[in-house]
Amino acid sequence: MLLDKDAMPLVAMDFMNATHYEDVMIINKLYDALEAYEKLQNEENAKSVSDNFTEWFEHTIGHFQAEEVMMREKNFPPYPMHKGEHDRALHEMDAVFRHWNKTRDAAALKEYLTRSLAPWLLHHIQTMDTVTASFFKTGMSPCSAH
Ligand SMILES: [Fe+2]
Ligand SMILES: [Fe+2]
Helix, strand or coil, X not given: CCCXXXXXXXXXCHHHHHHHHHHHHHHHHHHHXXXXXXXXXXXXXXXXXXXXXXXHHHHHHHHHHHHHHHHHHCCCCCHHHHHHHHHHHHHHHHXXXXXXXXXXXXXXXXXHHHHXXXXXXXXXXXXXXXXXXXXXXXXXXXXXXX
C-alpha cells in the first residue's frame, strides 16, 4: 500500500472525492503488483503491473476530464492552470509507462510512484482540486476578492 485511503484530503464535491478514492485504490493495487514483481520477476507479475497501470491511466483520463468539463461549464477562471497540471501529470504518466514497458525497470517505477506521484497527488487535491471544488459549490472565484 502506498496511500492511506482514509487519510486523503476531502474536497467540497462528493463526485470528486469518490473519484479520488477510486484513484487511490487503483494506485495501491499497482504498487502492490510492483512489490510482487520486485520479489519475483516473472512474466505473470510483470503483466499484472502493466494491467494495473493501464487501468490507472484510463481512470485518470476520466478523472481529469470530469473535473475539466465542470470547470468549463461553470467558467472557472483559473481553468487553464488546473488543466495544465492535469496535462503535465498525464504526460509524465505516459512517459513512465512507456519506460516501464520497454525496460521493466521496477526501481524507476517505484521511485516515480513514491517520490513524485504520491506527493503530487496529495498536493494537487489539497490545492487545485480543493479550490476548484469550493468554486463549484459556492460559485465564488478564488481569484477575486468579492
Ligand atoms: Fe482530482
Ligand atoms: Fe484536478
